Amino acid sequence: MTTKTALITGVSRPIGIGFAVAQQLAEQGYHVILTARDLARVDTLAAQLRRDGLAATALRLDLTSPATMAAVAEYLSWSFGHLDVLVNNASDVVDFTVLSALDADIDAVRSAIDVDVLGPWQLVQTLLPLLKAAPAARIVNVSSNSALQISAGLDLGASLRAPAHSFGKHALNVVTEMLAHALVDTPILVNAVDPGSTATHPERGDDEHDRPAADSARGVVWAATLPADGPTGGFFLDGRPLP
Numbered sequence: 614m615t616t617k618t619a620l621i622t623g624v625s626r627p628i629g630i631g632f633a634v635a636q637q638l639a640e641q642g643y644h645v646i647l648t649a650r651d652l653a654r655v656d657t658l659a660a661q662l663r664r665d666g667l668a669a670t671a672l673r674l675d676l677t678s679p680a681t682m683a684a685v686a687e688y689l690s691w692s693f694g695h696l697d698v699l700v701n702n703a704s705d706v707v708d709f710t711v712l713s714a715l716d717a718d719i720d721a722v723r724s725a726i727d728v729d730v731l732g733p734w735q736l737v738q739t740l741l742p743l744l745k746a747a748p749a750a751r752i753v754n755v756s757s758n759s760a761l762q763i764s765a766g767l768d769l770g771a772s773l774r775a776p777a778h779s780f781g782k783h784a785l786n787v788v789t790e791m792l793a794h795a796l797v798d799t800p801i802l803v804n805a806v807d808p809g810s811t812a813t814h815p816e817r818g819d820d821e822h823d824r825p826a827a828d829s830a831r832g833v834v835w836a837a838t839l840p841a842d843g844p845t846g847g848f849f850l851d852g853r854p855l856p
């Protein structure tokens with residue numbers, strides 16, 4: 614039987630959404646490939662899944678480094694020959710103290726574009742032969758409701774902060790639509806998911822009302838395991854479409 618495979622980016626912290634997604638996909642029988650820029654950290658997390666009897670591999674992947682993307686593609690090609698699920702979960706650091714586009718640090722905007730937009734886009738291009746080699750691959754871009762303040766003009770209160778992050782996530786949603794359109798004649802489905810407000814950064818002291826990563830991961834896993842007649846090019850929270 615062919616092994617189902619899923620690669621998740623930005624898996625460096627045990628309480629992060631990426632690790633919860635990896636855990637849930639592994640529990641569904643996927644061999645999960647956990648990736649992060651720091652190999653030691655992602656190695657520890659993959660070992661934790663293996664101790665629980667799950668199939669997990671750790672690889673180094675930096676979304677600003679095409680060389681690491683190529684190395685990951687080569688590893689997957691030799692080891693599995695295909696990729697069933699790609700979850701673009703990694704995201705650049707968010708500065709919630711910036712309250713207006715007028716005050717945005719343009720270097721921070723550039724960095725958000727590199728990590729949140731161009732990185733996932735180039736990763737899809739690099740892994741496309743492997744995604745096409747799977748029977749019906751799924752691509753999930755982990756976005757944010759911060760994108761909605763731009764695309765839908767919604768007043769999202771606290772999310773109105775961090776213009777670099779909001780711009781990056783809005784652009785990621787646009788890339789999601791473009792990729793879905795480009796792949797419409799294939800079985801590959803591409804969607805963006807807002808995981809919802811999640812308690813992944815207690816050091817910031819502002820997430821006491823947020824939900825645990827395992828709850829947010831379910832909506833990502835839903836998009837990663839859509840049936841053949843599932844949507845493509847959409848933006849979802851907990852399986853429900855967002856504007």
Ligand SMILES: NC(=O)c1ccc[n+]([C@@H]2O[C@H](COP(=O)([O-])OP(=O)(O)OC[C@H]3O[C@@H](n4cnc5c(N)ncnc54)[C@H](OP(=O)(O)O)[C@@H]3O)[C@@H](O)[C@H]2O)c1
Nearest residue numbers: 623624625629630675676677702703704755757810811813
């Ligand atoms: N938590 C929330 O309330 C919330 C709400 C909406 C959306 N989201 C989205 O959910 C996703 C996961 O967020 P999280 O809350 O779980 O936070 P997180 O653990 O901090 O996740 C971000 C990950 O991205 C990685 N990363 C940063 N730059 C990278 C690069 N150049 N190459 C590869 N990886 C890189 C980080 O790695 P390092 O440790 O090496 O920096 C980290 O592992 C993100 O896309 C985030 O925008 C979260």
